[in-house]
Amino acid sequence: MSSEKIFSIFLIAFASISLLIVTGIVISLIVNSYPIFLMDSLSFIFKSVWNPVKEDYGILPALLGTLITSAIAISISTPLAISLAVFSTEILPMRFREFINNISDLMASLPSVIYGLWGLYVLAPILYQYVMIPLHQYLGFIPLFSTKPIPTNLFTAGVLLAIMIVPFASSVIREAYSAVPYYLKEAAYSLGMTKWEVIKTMLGYIKSAIFAGIFLALGRAMGETMAVAMVVGNTFTLPKSLFDMGYTISSLIANQFPNAEAYNHMIPALYGGAFILFIVGLTMNLAGLYWIKKVMSKG
Amino acid sequence: MNKRKVIEKVMLGVISSLAIVSAIPIFAIVINIYSEGARHLTLDFLIDLPPPPVGGRDGGIGPALIGSLILTSLAVAIGGSIGFFTGLYLSEFSHTRLAQYTQMSLQIMVEFPTIIIGLFAYMILVAPLKRFNALAGAFALSIVIIPYIALNVREAYRSIPYTLKEAAFSLGVSAPTAYLRILLGTAKRGVLTALLIGMAKAAGETAPLLLTILGTTFTYFGGLDQPINAIPLLIYNFALSPYERWHQVAWGAAAALLTIILTIFIISRLMVREVKI
Numbered sequence: 234m235s236s237e238k239i240f241s242i243f244l245i246a247f248a249s250i251s252l253l254i255v256t257g258i259v260i261s262l263i264v265n266s267y268p269i270f271l272m273d274s275l276s277f278i279f280k281s282v283w284n285p286v287k288e289d290y291g292i293l294p295a296l297l298g299t300l301i302t303s304a305i306a307i308s309i310s311t312p313l314a315i316s317l318a319v320f321s322t323e324i325l326p327m328r329f330r331e332f333i334n335n336i337s338d339l340m341a342s343l344p345s346v347i348y349g350l351w352g353l354y355v356l357a358p359i360l361y362q363y364v365m366i367p368l369h370q371y372l373g374f375i376p377l378f379s380t381k382p383i384p385t386n387l388f389t390a391g392v393l394l395a396i397m398i399v400p401f402a403s404s405v406i407r408e409a410y411s412a413v414p415y416y417l418k419e420a421a422y423s424l425g426m427t428k429w430e431v432i433k434t435m436l437g438y439i440k441s442a443i444f445a446g447i448f449l450a451l452g453r454a455m456g457e458t459m460a461v462a463m464v465v466g467n468t469f470t471l472p473k474s475l476f477d478m479g480y481t482i483s484s485l486i487a488n489q490f491p492n493a494e495a496y497n498h499m500i501p502a503l504y505g506g507a508f509i510l511f512i513v514g515l516t517m518n519l520a521g522l523y524w525i526k527k528v529m530s531k532g
Numbered sequence: 533m534n535k536r537k538v539i540e541k542v543m544l545g546v547i548s549s550l551a552i553v554s555a556i557p558i559f560a561i562v563i564n565i566y567s568e569g570a571r572h573l574t575l576d577f578l579i580d581l582p583p584p585p586v587g588g589r590d591g592g593i594g595p596a597l598i599g600s601l602i603l604t605s606l607a608v609a610i611g612g613s614i615g616f617f618t619g620l621y622l623s624e625f626s627h628t629r630l631a632q633y634t635q636m637s638l639q640i641m642v643e644f645p646t647i648i649i650g651l652f653a654y655m656i657l658v659a660p661l662k663r664f665n666a667l668a669g670a671f672a673l674s675i676v677i678i679p680y681i682a683l684n685v686r687e688a689y690r691s692i693p694y695t696l697k698e699a700a701f702s703l704g705v706s707a708p709t710a711y712l713r714i715l716l717g718t719a720k721r722g723v724l725t726a727l728l729i730g731m732a733k734a735a736g737e738t739a740p741l742l743l744t745i746l747g748t749t750f751t752y753f754g755g756l757d758q759p760i761n762a763i764p765l766l767i768y769n770f771a772l773s774p775y776e777r778w779h780q781v782a783w784g785a786a787a788a789l790l791t792i793i794l795t796i797f798i799i800s801r802l803m804v805r806e807v808k809i
Contacts, residue, residue: 235706236706236707236708237706237707240706240707240708240711241625241707243617244617244620244621244624244625245621245630247613247614247617247618247621248617248618248621248622248625248630248631248634249630249634250614250618250678251614251618251634251637251638251641251678251679251682252630252633252634252637254637254641254652254675254678255637255640255641257652257656258644258648258649258652261651261652261655261656262648262651265651265655310554312550313550313551313553313554314554316546316547316548316550316551316554317550317551317554317555319547319551320547320548320550320551320552321551324544324547324548324551333551333555335801336555336558337555338797339558339794339797340555340557340558342729342732342733342736342793342797343558343561343736343790343793344735344736344737344738344764344789344793345736345738345739346736346738346764346765346767346768346786346789347561347565347736347767347786347789347790347793348561349767349768349771350565350767350771350782350783350786351560351561351564351565353771353772354564354568354771354779355560355564396554396557399554403554427536427537427539427540428540428544429539429540429543429544430536430540432543432547449643452643453643455645456643456644456645456646456647456648457645458645458646458647458738458739459738459739459764459768462768463768463771463772483645483647483739486647486651486743487647487739487742490651490654490742490743491742491743491746503651504651507645507647507648507651510645510648511644511645511648514643514644514645515640518639518640518643522639
């Protein structure tokens with residue numbers, strides 16, 4: 234066999250590994266979680282109970298926790314991410330742009346455990362003092378703010394997630410924004426538009442990229458584990474307000490897995506949670522990739 | 533001023549202040565981590581065993597630092613080689629069906645919650661051995677970084693001008709020589725950046741380690757089949773402990789980790805900048 238042939242077989246072997254890994258992970262999720270679905274069927278998703286002693290598990294509070302924290306994160310981070318992208322491509326003087334982009338990339342590459350440590354000891358007390366207590370005092374009649382807050386809860390986790398995903402969402406939007414054909418911008422200015430009106434037009438033009446950024450960021454927020462595990466309170470109750478301590482699926486796995494082996498069905502239950510998380514996250518990412526494709530076909 | 537001008541001023545102001553607000557946390561994080569943690573960063577701190585919760589010596593993060601070095605090197609070696617050849621394949625054989633599937637797998641992997649990768653490594657390497665071990669951690673970290681390395685290596689090889697590739701092959705050398713000796717020289721910085729990005733990811737990743745190496749050992753390296761600690765895991769465990777002294781160790785460890793990440797980040801940025809010129 235020629236060395237060319239051997240080399241291409243060699244490369245094919247390596248390229249197949251990722252495919253095998255993804256297949257392996259999906260299979261491992263299915264194989265390890267089917268006992269819990271066999272035992273509880275779908276009530277595993279809609280039950281709110283975590284009782285290792287009775288071997289009774291239902292993931293609903295953690296699933297809600299994942300949805301609530303990522304909803305908080307996405308509603309805070311979307312306006313911030315769009316602003317950051319516009320600011321760094323349109324408003325900031327040219328020579329500062331690389332700096333702010335570097336800052337944003339650095340934020341995206343900080344380990345989540347560092348966000349977690351900072352969130353636990355710096356962010357949580359600040360939010361507690363200046364945001365949660367006032368909201369509870371003055372707007373406590375709204376169910377969202379009705380629980381008497383303590384520093385680590387779903388709300389803190391949501392805000393910390395927002396901080397973490399801003400740079401990520403913003404870089405997707407930034408890329409699309411700077412890829413808009415220049416003549417479009419020129420045309421807009423030549424109509425006598427103000428800068429804000431131009432920005433508005435441009436944002437309308439890259440709407441798909443904004444959706445893509447939001448969905449991809451949502452996928453990240455749902456899967457994020459360590460930072461959330463450090464500030465979410467790790468309490469298994471059905472959340473009644475944003476200020477309740479809670480769990481997310483990933484923080485539940487992080488927190489419960491180390492002692493799961495002592496019980497018969499906890500490991501399948503945690504794999505079951507991971508399987509649900511995988512499905513939800515994959516949906517978000519496929520939605521994001523769909524919108525990115527739309528952007529690409531436009532350009 | 534007419535109404536449109538006023539709206540413009542207001543909106544530009546709103547956008548700018550929101551942008552600045554979103555960048556504040558990074559400065560706050562770096563300042564807080566160093567103001568709390570930098571004073572711990574002595575040589576003793578880097579090599580000592582962790583302290584007891586109360587009494588005794590001040591201690592350090594020695595085992596975790598060594599564990600992190602071992603795990604990160606292994607991950608970069610394993611994940612780096614798989615990622616490199618995968619990226620090369622994607623760049624040069626992008627038209628094949630396998631390339632499309634691989635591309636899709638990498639995109640899914642990059643967005644995978646890393647804790648799920650930890651669960652996978654647990655099934656493959658922890659459950660059969662009936663013991664948390666370093667190898668499982670390195671295995672999980674390798675999977676985490678493969679997509680980052682592969683996608684960046686793909687870009688590095690893709691950015692080589694076509695004329696250069698033609699020139700390399702017209703020398704009459706074999707494909708491996710052309711790709712790995714001649715063209716690698718051109719793609720060198722891109723490939724190194726890819727490896728650095730992977731290294732930073734592996735050094736800071738925590739979630740999969742929780743399910744693979746467990747970490748709370750107070751011994752230095754004891755073999756790849758034994759539990760091991762890592763800096764990010766130590767930060768997590770100590771930060772959530774009830775002891776103030778362990779919180780301090782967590783801050784010191786965070787300062788060390790942040791320094792590692794910042795160093796890798798700055799080196800990779802400098803390399804990218806030189807490429808541009």
